Amino acid sequence: MFIDEVEIYVKAGNGGNGAVSFRREKYIPDGGPDGGDGGNGGDVIIQAIDHIHGLADFNRTKRFLAEDGQNGMSKKMHGRNSVDTVLNVPFGTQIFQKDELLFDLTHQNDRVVLLKGGKGGWGNQHFATSIKQAPKWAKSGMRGESAKIKLVLKMIADVGLIGLPNAGKSTLISTITNARPKIANYPFTTLEPNLGTFISDDKRLIIADIPGLIAGAHEGRGLGIKFLKHIERTKLLVHLIDSSSSDPLSDYKTIRTELGDFSKKLLKKKEIVVLSKIDLISTERLAEIEKQFKTKKIVLVPVSIATNLGLKQLTDKIKSKSSL
Ligand SMILES: Nc1nc2c(ncn2[C@@H]2O[C@H](COP(=O)(O)OP(=O)(O)OP(=O)(O)O)[C@@H](O)[C@H]2O)c(=O)[nH]1
Numbered sequence: 001m002f003i004d005e006v007e008i009y010v011k012a013g014n015g016g017n018g019a020v021s022f023r024r025e026k027y028i029p030d031g032g033p034d035g036g037d038g039g040n041g042g043d044v045i046i047q048a049i050d051h052i053h054g055l056a057d058f059n060r061t062k063r064f065l066a067e068d069g070q071n072g073m074s075k076k077m078h079g080r081n082s083v084d085t086v087l088n089v090p091f092g093t094q095i096f097q098k099d100e101l102l103f104d105l106t107h108q109n110d111r112v113v114l115l116k117g118g119k120g121g122w123g124n125q126h127f128a129t130s131i132k133q134a135p136k137w138a139k140s141g142m143r144g145e146s147a148k149i150k151l152v153l154k155m156i157a158d159v160g161l162i163g164l165p166n167a168g169k170s171t172l173i174s175t176i177t178n179a180r181p182k183i184a185n186y187p188f189t190t191l192e193p194n195l196g197t198f199i200s201d202d203k204r205l206i207i208a209d210i211p212g213l214i215a216g217a218h219e220g221r222g223l224g225i226k227f228l229k230h231i232e233r234t235k236l237l238v239h240l241i242d243s244s245s246s247d248p249l250s251d252y253k254t255i256r257t258e259l260g261d262f263s264k265k266l267l268k269k270k271e272i273v274v275l276s277k278i279d280l281i282s283t284e285r286l287a288e289i290e291k292q293f294k295t296k297k298i299v300l301v302p303v304s305i306a307t308n309l310g311l312k313q314l315t316d317k318i319k320s321k322s323s324l
């Protein structure tokens with residue numbers, strides 16, 4: 001299952017305690033203090049990498065405790081520092097604590113030390129003075145920090161594909177990128193977002209295909225609007241409208257309403273409006289639909305993937321609009 005929001009508990013390791021110990025050797029009856037220091041506790045580190053799809057790993061395990069440092073030992077032996085705990089997340093993951101955004105890992109290999117491990121305590125060897133030559137105390141290790149955090153994945157894509165179910169979004173992404181999502185002639189084929197890379201000349205664009213929206217999606221109808229966060233960071237929206245629909249203009253407005261109910265910012269994004277599947281309609285009907293949209297000052301890009309019509313015009317437009 002695709003998971004894009006999880007709450008987890010993380011704790012850095014405690015520092016090891018310093019040791020209280022005295023040198024014991026043959027013929028040296030009163031050896032000095034020789035308690036070693038405790039090792040440091042492990043940090044909790046979060047690192048963004050590119051080959052994970054979603055946050056499902058964190059849905060299975062929800063507690064991540066870094067190792068504690070080892071206690072100090074006699075003969076001034078230092079306890080071992082423990083290894084850090086590294087949590088791998090997909091890039092595009094944001095880290096929240098009580099609704100406050102702490103970190104936003106937008107790039108591959110971004111890495112943050114979320115929690116510091118506790119420092120190891122000093123052994124009694126450090127506490128000897130000229131008047132107190134045999135201190136019987138040492139310092140305890142510091143406790144590692146802990147926190148409840150929320151991880152939220154907002155995919156990083158340049159272009160977002162939107163539209164009603166069955167409009168042809170997945171067909172488009174599978175034609176122009178390396179993504180191979182399921183395609184079928186019924187609504188709600190796509191159940192989770194897909195990313196694909198479009199490569200042309202010197203340009204490389206990440207395109208996101210998200211599940212179809214329907215009227216009332218913001219109230220949870222259909223698959224709802226929860227996937228819209230994955231197009232929040234795109235520069236450009238490509239809105240697909242099925243030309244064989246009885247009322248394409250109303251389909252367009254339905255989606256715009258849902259976008260606006262999710263976030264007004266989505267309405268301000270640049271968009272390309274694509275009229276899909278034009279092999280299914282007559283040229284007269286095409287002219288009629290184009291006229292309707294023109295009254296709203298919307299220029300359509302008519303496309304048929306079935307007959308390869310208009311695809312070049314569309315990809316050229318995607319390239320130019322996404323670089324402006
Ligand atoms: N005739 C024709 N059919 C097309 C064209 N493009 C897509 N289709 C068909 O339309 C149907 C829906 O396509 P999808 O790509 O799965 O649609 P979607 O928008 O991803 O749908 P959801 O994932 O449910 O939101 C499939 O049967 C496709 O084969 C086209 O240019 N012409």
Ligand SMILES: [Mg+2]
Nearest residue numbers: 169170189190
């Ligand atoms: Mg789809």
